[in-house]
Amino acid sequence: MNTPFKSPLQEIWKGRAFVLRNFYMLQRDFSWFLTMLGDSFCESATFILIGVMFNDSMAILFLALGVVNWSFFSALFSEIAYTVSQERRDGVLEETLALPISRLSHLLGVTVFAWLKALLHAGVIALGLKLFAGLDLSGANLAGVALTMLLGSLSVIGLGLIVAAFPLVSAERGEQAQYTLQRFLVLISAVFYPVSVLPEFLQRLALLSPITHAMNASRQLMGIGVHGSRPGALMGQSLLSVGPELGLMLSIGLLSIPVGLGLFSAAEYWAKKTGRLKRTG
C-alpha cells in the first residue's frame, strides 16, 4: 500500500510530478510552443516599431521593457490560471483532483513549471528584441530589474491561483471571466504607457495591479524617465529608490498566494459538493 510521506517537505516534493507532467506536455506540443513564441515575438516587434516610427530611443526602450515584462507575467499568469480549464478540456480534472497529493503541492508543481516556462518565453523575446532593436543597455540596473520581476512573479502567482479557481465554480463563465481579467490586467497595469495616460477612474484600479508597481520599479531601474538618461548612457536607479514598489509587490504576493490557495480549496469543495467537476458548461 502507498505509505504516507513522513514530512511536509516530502509532501511538497511530490509536486515535482506536475513539473514532469507539464514538461512532457511541452515536449509533445513543442511545435505549438514555438509557433506561439513566434507569434509573441512578432507582436512584440510590432510594439517596438512604434518607437522606431517616432525615432525615439527612450520610447523604444520603454516599449521593449513593457514587452519583456508582459511576456513573462502573462505567460506565468496563463499557465497557472488556465490549469483547471485545460484539465477539464482534456477530461482529466477529476483524476487529477483524486490523486494522493495535497492541493498546495499540486499547485506548487504547476507554479514552478509555469515560472520556468515564463522565464524561457520572456528570455527568448528579450534576446530577440535585443538583436532586433539593437539597444545599448549600459548603465541599466539589470539585476534590479530581474529581482523586480522575481518579486512581481509572487503576486502574479497569487492572482493566477485566485483566477484558477473560477472554472471550478462555473466551467464556462469561469473561463470567460479568466480571459476577461487577463485582458483587463494588461490595460490597467500600464505596461506600455505610464499610469497617467489612463482615464482617472482606471488610474485608481491600476494601483491594485502588482504589475503596475513592477513596471514603475523596472522603469526607474532602467533609467527611463530619469533626466539625462539615454540608451548607451542609462542612469539606472538603485534598488533602494524603488523600495516602496518592491515592498508593495512583496506584500501583495504574500497576501494573494494564501488567498489564492484558500479560494482554490473552497472552490474545489464547492465543485465536489455540487457535482460540477464533471461538467463542461
Place this chain on the structure above:
Amino acid sequence: MPNGASLIKKAAIEVRDLCRSFGGIPALKGLSLAVKEGEIFTVLGANGSGKSTLIRILSTVLLPDSGRVMVLGHDVVRQAGEVRRIVTRVSVDPTLDRQLSPRENLAWLAPLYRQKPAAVIERCWPMLRRFGLKESDFHRPVRYLSAGSRQKVAIVRALISSPAVLVLDEPTTGLDPVSRQEVHLFVRAINRTAGVTILLATNDLAQAEELSDRIAIIKDGKIVLSGTVAELLELGPGARNMKEVFFRVAGYVPSKGDMVRPEGFLSGVA
C-alpha cells in the same frame, strides 16, 4: 496463535445510508453496503442506477449529501487525503493525458508514490506487453491507441500506487471479447495474488457473474439484492442465471419494444 478477531475479514469499504442528489433528482437514496477486505465486490445495475455516483464518492471527487462512507477506517469526507492514498479508480473512459504516450502517462505519476520514473516504467512495461501492447504504441500519444489499449494502460497505471482498494467503473466498456477476457484475468490475478480489494461497478451481467465474490444489485439508487451468485440464484425460484435474477427478482423490467411502430417510423424514408 492468531487472534480470533483477526480471522474475521473486516470491512474494507463501509457505506451507510448514502444519499446524493443532482438538481433535486436523487441518484443515491440511502444506499448501504459493506465490502470485505480482499474480495471482489460488484455493484450491478442499469445505466443511471447510481453506480458511478457511488464510485465518485468513494474516490473523493464528489461529496455525499448525507450518510457515511469509510474506506479502511477512513472517512471519505473528513479524511479525503488518506482515502486518496488507499483508493485508486479506473473510470469507464480511460482518463489518461491524450497528448502523452503510455510511457509518459506512467512516468510522471512516479514521484507521487515515492518511486523513480524509470522504476515505474520497468515495472509496468512487462505487464502492458503481456496485455498485447506494442512497443511502438508504448511511445505514441495515447490518442492514437485503440479504446482497448487505452483501458489497459489505465488499469496498469492504477497499480503504480499498489492500492489497497481498486475501484473499477465499467472497465471493459467498448472492449472486444478478447480484451475483456484479458482484463478479467488481470483483475482476478491482482485480487488473488496481491489481495487487493476490488469494487467493480458494471452493467455486464456475465462479467458480474464471472468475477465477483459477492454482488449487490443497485436500482434507483438503492441496493435491492446482495449476496454471492449462489445466494442470489436461490432468491428467485427457478432463476437459472444472473440474467433472470436481474430481470425477474431485482425488478428490472425492460420495455416491450412496441413503442416504435415500423410503418410510422419509416414513413418518408426513400
